[in-house]
Amino acid sequence: MEDLVESILDYIRSDYTDYAIMINGEWGSGKTYFWNNKIKPKIESMQLNGKKYTAIYMSLYGISNLEEISKKIFIETTQLMDKNLKKYMDASGVKNIPEYAKTGLDMANFFGVTQNGDRVNYAEFFSTDDKVLCFDDLERANVDVIDILGYINNFVEHDHIKTIIICNEKELSTKLKNNNLEMKTFIATYLLDKENKLNEKTDKPMVERIRDTIEYVFDKANDYERIKEKLIGETFEYVPEFNYIINGLLMRYENCPDLIRFLRENTNLIISTFNKSGTRNLRILKHSLTNFKKIFDMVNKSYPNTNHRVLQTMLIFTIAISFEIKAGKITKDKFVNINDNEEYKAILVSSRVFMDNRQFYIKEFDNNYYYNFKAEYRFFKFIEVYVRTRIFDMKIFKRDMEAIINTVDTDKLPGYKRLLTEEYWKIADDQFDSVIKEVLEDIKNGNIELINVVKLFAYFSHFVKKGLIDYDMRTIKSIFFNGMNVSSLTSSYCPNVEEELSSLAIEEERSEDMEEILKYFNNINEQLKEKMLKEKADEIFKYIPMRMEQFYDKFDKECMDIPIFKYYDVFQMFQRISCASNEDIVTIKEKLLDRAKRNGENLQVELSNLEKLKQVIDDYISGKQPTIKLVILQDFADELENIIYEYRKAGKNEIINEQETVNEIINDNVNEIVNEPINVNNSNFGYTEQE
Numbered sequence: 284m285e286d287l288v289e290s291i292l293d294y295i296r297s298d299y300t301d302y303a304i305m306i307n308g309e310w311g312s313g314k315t316y317f318w319n320n321k322i323k324p325k326i327e328s329m330q331l332n333g334k335k336y337t338a339i340y341m342s343l344y345g346i347s348n349l350e351e352i353s354k355k356i357f358i359e360t361t362q363l364m365d366k367n368l369k370k371y372m373d374a375s376g377v378k379n380i381p382e383y384a385k386t387g388l389d390m391a392n393f394f395g396v397t398q399n400g401d402r403v404n405y406a407e408f409f410s411t412d413d414k415v416l417c418f419d420d421l422e423r424a425n426v427d428v429i430d431i432l433g434y435i436n437n438f439v440e441h442d443h444i445k446t447i448i449i450c451n452e453k454e455l456s457t458k459l460k461n462n463n464l465e466m467k468t469f470i471a472t473y474l475l476d477k478e479n480k481l482n483e484k485t486d487k488p489m490v491e492r493i494r495d496t497i498e499y500v501f502d503k504a505n506d507y508e509r510i511k512e513k514l515i516g517e518t519f520e521y522v523p524e525f526n527y528i529i530n531g532l533l534m535r536y537e538n539c540p541d542l543i544r545f546l547r548e549n550t551n552l553i554i555s556t557f558n559k560s561g562t563r564n565l566r567i568l569k570h571s572l573t574n575f576k577k578i579f580d581m582v583n584k585s586y587p588n589t590n591h592r593v594l595q596t597m598l599i600f601t602i603a604i605s606f607e608i609k610a611g612k613i614t615k616d617k618f619v620n621i622n623d624n625e626e627y628k629a630i631l632v633s634s635r636v637f638m639d640n641r642q643f644y645i646k647e648f649d650n651n652y653y654y655n656f657k658a659e660y661r662f663f664k665f666i667e668v669y670v671r672t673r674i675f676d677m678k679i680f681k682r683d684m685e686a687i688i689n690t691v692d693t694d695k696l697p698g699y700k701r702l703l704t705e706e707y708w709k710i711a712d713d714q715f716d717s718v719i720k721e722v723l724e725d726i727k728n729g730n731i732e733l734i735n736v737v738k739l740f741a742y743f744s745h746f747v748k749k750g751l752i753d754y755d756m757r758t759i760k761s762i763f764f765n766g767m768n769v770s771s772l773t774s775s776y777c778p779n780v781e782e783e784l785s786s787l788a789i790e791e792e793r794s795e796d797m798e799e800i801l802k803y804f805n806n807i808n809e810q811l812k813e814k815m816l817k818e819k820a821d822e823i824f825k826y827i828p829m830r831m832e833q834f835y836d837k838f839d840k841e842c843m844d845i846p847i848f849k850y851y852d853v854f855q856m857f858q859r860i861s862c863a864s865n866e867d868i869v870t871i872k873e874k875l876l877d878r879a880k881r882n883g884e885n886l887q888v889e890l891s892n893l894e895k896l897k898q899v900i901d902d903y904i905s906g907k908q909p910t911i912k913l914v915i916l917q918d919f920a921d922e923l924e925n926i927i928y929e930y931r932k933a934g935k936n937e938i939i940n941e942q943e944t945v946n947e948i949i950n951d952n953v954n955e956i957v958n959e960p961i962n963v964n965n966s967n968f969g970y971t972e973q974e
Contacts (some may be wrong), residue, residue, distance in 0.1 A: 285566060287519055288321055295326055295336065295415060295445050299951055302516030303439045303446035308800035312563040313528050314449050314521050315419055320531065322447075327416055334413045336445075341409065341417065343424040349434050356416075415445055428455060432510045440513060448515070461534045467637045468493060477567055522563075529553060532569055542579050546572070546793040549598060556599050559651050560606035563693050571605035574670055581675070586684050593687055596658040597666065603652040604670050618667045627662035660687050698722045701740050719752055726762060729769030734777040738784065740800045756796060763800060767807060776811040780804075788792070813850070827871075828863035838874065846884040848889040848896075856892075874921045879926040883933030890930045897923040 294304050308314045323338045323407050330336075396703045408923055416438060424431055436745040438444040475496060485492070529550060536543040546553065556570055574596055582597070604618065621627050630645045663797070698721035701710060710718055722739060725731050740763050746752045747759060777783060823842060826834035850855070860868060879886065900920040904913050 287521070288325065290517075291518060292325060295329065296331060299443065300445060300516070301440055301443060303435065303448055303514055305448045305452075305511075305518040306521050307450060307452045307516045307518055308521030309563045310451050310566070311455065312521060313565045315526065315564070316531065317521060318417060318447075318449060319420070323417075326662055336413050336415055338415045338417060340419065342419045343426075343431065344420040345423070346426060346431075347425045349426060349430060352431070352434060356374070373629065373823070412443070416444055416446045417449065418446070419449040422452075422455040423734065425862045427509060432514055436510070436514050452518075476586045481878070518922055528565055529557075530569075532565070532572060536576065539576065539580075541583065545579065545594065546598075549595060552595060552598060553602065556602045557606075557654060559654075560603070560610065561955060562606060562610050564606070564610060566971045567606055567609045568602065570609065571670075574602045574605060574666075577675060578666060578669070581680065582684070585681075586688070589684075589687070592658060593660060596656075596661060597663060599652055600661065600663055601666055601670065603648070603659055604667055607648065608671060618671070618734075621645075621662065621664070621667075623664055623683070624660050624662045691945065697725070698724055699735065703738060705733060706744065715751070719746070723762060726766035727769070729766060729772060731766070731770060733767060733770045733774035733804065733811070734780065734783050736763060736770055737780075737800055737804050739763075741784075741797060744794065744796055760796060760799070764803060767803060771811065774811060776815045777808055778812075780808070793795055800879070816845065817850040818845060820847040823847055824851050824856060824859055827859040831863065831867050835870070835874075843878050844885045846886045846889040848886075848892050851892075852891055855905070856896060860919070861903070861912075861916060865911060868915050868919055872919045875926050876922055876929070879929040879933075883929045887930060887934050890927065890934075893923055893927055897927070 291304065291306075294300065303318055306317075318340070323340070326336050339356065341352065343352070346352055346355075405958050416435075418435060419433075421428065421431065435446060435448070472493060475492060480492070533543055533546050533550075536546065553568075553572075560567075578597060578601060579594070582594065607617075621630065627645065631649055649661065663683055665676055665683050668679060669675050698718040701707075701718060702722060722731075725737065726736060740759075743752070743754075743759050743763070744756070747754060747756050774833045819841065823834065823837050824847075826837070860871065863871070865881070896918050902914055904917055904920070906911055
């Protein structure tokens with residue numbers, strides 16, 4: 284970095300120059316900081332041929348015409364010539380005029396307030412050999428870049444003023460290509476049409492032909508290179524020294540001794556996470572550290588004894604998620620539906636089984652930012668919400684912190700959670716026996732969720748094989764089977780069994796004992812599913828006929844592919860539907876038909892109940908004098924006939940598809956099927972305490 288500074292100063296020291304220099308670097312990489320803190324002070328401390336240099340800085344951000352640049356130069360120059368202003372700045376140690384103050388001074392000059400009757404010092408006004416012009420944000424101006432460079436060329440070629448241009452050439456190139464793209468596309472299409480090339484048969488796609496025409500007609504990139512070659516003598520690539528810049532960023536927190544001590548201790552962690560972001564945007568890093576200050580202060584205030592490792596992980600997560608969201612690498616909703624650390628870890632586990640985009644992204648996020656950094660708690664919802672929305676949600680903060688305390692402090696964890704959330708070999712030998720006894724007691728009393736009982740069996744099976752516990756396999760199985768019976772009374776249905784089991788911290792083979800446990804669990808789990816769906820059906824249908832808006836909302840969100848009509852009494856269903864308004868009966872009818880057409884294959888088990896419902900409606904209508912309600916109900920019954928047809932059609936397709944699959948297997952493996960007998964095991968089992 285010092286070599287770059289010296290190269291720029293060599294340009295300033297040169298007796299005669301007719302060219303400018305360019306500092307090129309990515310957005311947010313600290314180019315302006317580099318100018319203000321490294322280059323400008325050294326320029327203004329230089330004295331050559333008895334003259335001190337004056338640096339005049341101008342951002343071109345948002346400039347819409349060349350006249351605005353002239354105004355900016357005039358304003359900066361006249362302010363620097365104001366004697367009273369110079370005296371004040373020298374006396375107070377102010378080096379740069381704040382933008383707010385410049386606005387006031389500009390208006391004061393306009394109204395003649397600050398000149399104090401002094402005449403303009405024309406010698407100073409006409410002097411050019413002691414001025415250095417710096418134009419920043421070239422790519423962010425709203426004026427044609429070619430025009431700006433031509434304008435700057437006047438100072439360089441004719442007045443020989445030392446001039447530095449700061450920009451991001453990569454973004455400049457994109458801007459040159461995309462400027463007025465709609466107009467360019469229209470003209471290119473018109474020219475192709477006039478040349479009878481629009482409908483010409485060729486291997487080259489239309490998009491490519493239009494793009495080539497645009498580049499040929501509007502080749503601004505070549506114009507830019509041409510004038511740059513004339514104007515810019517040297518281009519310096521700015522690659523920041525992160526240690527130096529990060530040290531500068533941390534200086535902002537000198538008044539927060541606890542925070543700055545923590546940040547300085549973890550400077551390597553900050554740099555490492557910054558590098559893993561794949562960007563050089565120091566502006567985002569600065570914002571992320573500002574975010575972390577709020578987080579650090581709130582944690583220390585409300586939970587002063589928080590584990591140091593947790594604070595380090597919070598720092599990583601704050602920086603990481605700031606870059607992922609603010610650098611535009613992802614859409615904000617990637618993290619929205621993850622509610623806590625457990626869900627985050629569950630997605631990591633499921634990424635081994637499934638490969639949808641969200642799971643793949645979360646897996647890559649975790650592998651990238653937490654590589655070689657082990658932490659039990661790696662996702663903080665309150666931080667994600669704060670970075671994404673700028674709202675610090677105290678409710679989520681307290682929930683997360685309580686969960687962290689219970690997760691990180693393993694001495695407070697129940698024994699079964701210690702086995703499931705940390706490697707068992709981390710448990711001290713003098714604690715292991717008590718943990719085993721505690722877990723077995725919880726299993727016997729049904730205190731553990733059913734799927735976790737299955738997971739724990741894998742561990743206990745492993746412990747028996749390794750001789751770590753003084754129980755035989757028969758006794759362990761008996762305890763677990765009876766424990767599952769008790770647990771089933773309070774457990775919930777588990778929809779993703781394989782996914783849950785894939786999170787085991789040991790690789791336990793599917794032994795016969797494990798298969799028995801799984802078979803028993805699956806039977807109970809299916810019963811829990813039936814119970815869950817019946818409760819859902821009761822909840823959904825109770826909204827008919829008095830709260831139809833809630834019914835429609837829940838039905839659309841939760842029941843389009845769930846066969847809840849199987850789990851509700853047909854006569855009660857008819858009573859509720861018949862009491863609904865005619866308009867609602869029509870709406871329900873339409874929703875059912877649409878649902879059947881979309882998901883008929885998943886709703887086959889409803890067929891019997893829908894047939895009964897049609898029969899109940901037909902019996903109710905039979906022999907009655909027509910009314911509007913009866914006509915609407917008749918239409919409903921007729922539509923049920925169509926819905927039943929859709930179910931049967933979907934069922935036939937399913938049978939046909941299954942048969943085609945079987946035929947393919949038979950055709951592909953006919954020799955094996957002929958020569959190898961097929962064994963079918965339909966054995967059933969049951970376990971009691973005595974067995």
